[in-house]
Amino acid sequence: EDQVTQSPEALRLQEGESSSLNCSYTVSGLRGLFWYRQDPGKGPEFLFTLYSAGEEKEKERLKATLTKKESFLHITAPKPEDSATYLCAVHSGSARQLTFGSGTQLTVLP
Amino acid sequence: EPEVTQTPSHQVTQMGQEVILRCVPISNHLYFYWYRQILGQKVEFLVSFYNNEISEKSEIFDDQFSVERPDGSNFTLKIRSTKLEDSAMYFCASTGGVQNQPQHFGDGTRLSIL
Numbered sequence: 001e002d003q004v005t006q007s008p009e010a011l012r013l014q015e016g017e018s019s020s021l022n023c024s025y026t027v028s029g030l031r032g033l034f035w036y037r038q039d040p041g042k043g044p045e046f047l048f049t050l051y052s053a054g055e056e057k058e059k060e061r062l063k064a065t066l067t068k069k070e071s072f073l074h075i076t077a078p079k080p081e082d083s084a085t086y087l088c089a090v091h092s093g094s095a096r097q098l099t100f101g102s103g104t105q106l107t108v109l110p
Numbered sequence: 111e112p113e114v115t116q117t118p119s120h121q122v123t124q125m126g127q128e129v130i131l132r133c134v135p136i137s138n139h140l141y142f143y144w145y146r147q148i149l150g151q152k153v154e155f156l157v158s159f160y161n162n163e164i165s166e167k168s169e170i171f172d173d174q175f176s177v178e179r180p181d182g183s184n185f186t187l188k189i190r191s192t193k194l195e196d197s198a199m200y201f202c203a204s205t206g207g208v209q210n211q212p213q214h215f216g217d218g219t220r221l222s223i224l
Contacts, residue, residue, distance in 0.1 A: 031210050032210040034212055034213075036215075041217070041218075042217050042218070043114075043116075043201050043203075043215035043216050043217045043218050044153065044201070044215045045215070046212045046213075046214060046215075049210070049211075049212050051210065087153065089153075091210060095166055096141060096143075096158050096165070096166065096205075097143070097155040097158055097166055097168070098145075098153075098155060098213060099155070100152050100153040100154075101152065102151075102152050103152075
C-alpha cells in the first residue's frame with residue numbers, strides 16, 4: 001500500500017525566511033509525485049509534477065526536488081501570500097488514483 | 111484557464127436522504143475522479159471514471175455510492191442513503207488522456223449530514 005508522509009505538520013515563517021517542506025513516500029513503482037497548494041475552503045491547486053529521482057522544477061519562489069525516497073518543496077524568500085497548505089501526492093503502478101499526504105500548513109508572517 | 115466547476119458549494123441533508131453532487135470537468139479531459147476530505151484528515155480517493163465506466167474504486171466507495179456521466183459535460187456522484195460519517199468535502203478532478211498528467215481539482219462541495 002502506498003504511503004505518503006509530510007513534515008512538518010505546520011510551519012510558521014517570517015517573510016523572507018526561506019525553508020523546506022518534506023514529503024517522504026513508500027510506493028511500488030513511482031509514476032509521478034505531485035505538489036499541490038490548498039487554500040482554506042478551496043480545492044487543491046496543481047503546482048508541480050516530478051517523475052524521476054534528480055528531477056527539479058521551479059515556479060517563482062518555489063522549487064521542488066525528488067529523490068528515490070522523498071521530495072522537498074523549497075520556498076525562497078516567502079511572502080504572506082504563500083501561506084497555504086501544501087499537499088504532496090503520488091501516483092504509482094498502473095493506477096491513476098492519487099495517494100495524498102496530510103499536508104504542511106505554512107504561515108508566512110509579514 | 112479552463113477549470114473544474116462543482117455545484118453546490120455547500121449541501122445540507124438529513125441522514126438517510128439521497129444527495130447528488132455535480133461536477134463539470136475540463137472540456138477535453140477524459141478521466142474523471144471523486145475524492146473526499148473529512149475535516150482535518152487527508153484527501154482520499156473514492157473513484158475514477160473513464161469511457162463511461164468505473165476504472166478504479168476505493169474501499170470507501172461501497173454500494174451507497176454511484177457515479178454517472180449523464181451527458182457530455184456533467185459528472186455526478188450520488189450517495190443513496192447518507193450517514194453522518196459522509197460529512198466531508200467532496201472534490202471532483204479531471205485529467206487528459208496521457209497517464210501521469212496532473213489532476214485538476216474543483217473547489218469542492220461541503221456536504222453536511224444532520
